[in-house]
Amino acid sequence: MIRLRNVNKYFGNFHVLQDVSLDIVQGEKVVVCGPSGSGKSTLIRCINHLEPHDSGEITLDGLTVGTPKDVLTVRRTAGMVFQNFNLFPHLTVIENCILAPKLASGVSDKDARKMAEEYLARVHILDQAWKYPIQLSGGQQQRVAIARALCMRPTVMLFDEPTSALDPEMVGEVLDVMSELATGGMTMICVTHEMAFARRIADRVVFMDAGRIVEVAPPEQFFTAPQSERARTFLSQISH
């Protein structure tokens, strides 16, 4: 359902993504890891066209990413969760969730609220629906961000280091919600440094370095017997 073929991306002279090819099937959970600056975030931001790629082909559910007339459809098909939550601070939790369904999908206010309540309940934060983001903890905000993305009924969820900005005691609640989502069959691509989480939910781990995909392997194999020297170094660096 997601297909990347020889994708290249430059920031000025910097070659962030070099000939990246990857196929992800429906229901698959893929964890992307690698050192900082390796192009992980750029990779998933290319999938929903937040970053336009320079060459190569990306398709999502049969849509060619980058076709101007399909840009909005692509973004509604792929939900995204950011490192810094990026909730809309001037809107309450539930208003954050119903904004796009109402504006983009033309759902009525009543139906949008019903759906938002359903998803807020699923991320265990329905009791805070009337609050403003600033009143919530980081973990709570990130769960709202997940609900907001789900309200567009995406077929794939993209997570860009969803727990990196959180205090350690809040990481668990967000990862729990993500695990529940994975169990429910959602297709997920997740950039993360949470290796225990990757081991638990991932079908495949994609290891990137310097803009290239260096290794793709099931988590057991990747964590116990990485094939590449670069992956071995990376794993030893993060496991101290």
Add this chain to the structure above:
Amino acid sequence: MNFDPSTYWEALFSWPFLRGAMLTLGLTVAAHMMAILIALPLAVVLNGPPSALRRLITVYVGFFRAVPTLLQLLFVWNALPQIFPVFREEWFTPFLAAWIALSLNESAYQVEINRAALSSVDSGQMAAGQAIGLKKSHIYRYIMLPQALRVALPPTMNEFITLLKLTSLASIISLQELMTVTQINVARTFQFSEYYAVALTWYLVMVYSLMGLQKLVERRFRWSSRTEANALAESRRSRGW
């Protein structure tokens, strides 16, 4: 002491002064609204990537900031009809001339305020709006502008008050606003203190009312404060969100 209270009270609510005050306020509101209308799209362009249009806007802003407001007023009222005959007709009133001149003048200042306010909104907000599949116009209307407004409001209010007083320059093109009416009465009677006090009173009433209005609008922005967001959320909940 030579202050005649009856002259003051009589003039305060007399039709010429009421009309003058209304003209002053009306011209200010009309000019500022037009200025904001002009400035908003310009600010959005200035906030975007470099382009020829952006350079053009920079020249526009520089031009209207450099030329004295008085000269702009005189130019629109006196020179424009000389250059374009259509402005020699009856419909081209001092109010219209002042409105055009002050709108253009104010838009140059308002562009900078709007640009700064827009760029103060975290870039993640735009990305989040795009990621949920909103189109650009919706992102600006529902996400960027409401947040930018919070930053833009205090300097915009400053501009409004400055503009309110700048309208007195329009007395030079014979617009019967508050200061013109005052001058006419002073010239007629030499009762300086009474009529100046009337003008002063009306300016104070207008500015203090505006400050009150600003406070009311700012209550809508309590979402930005950790300590006050709760009160706003509670009050909205009690009214049924």
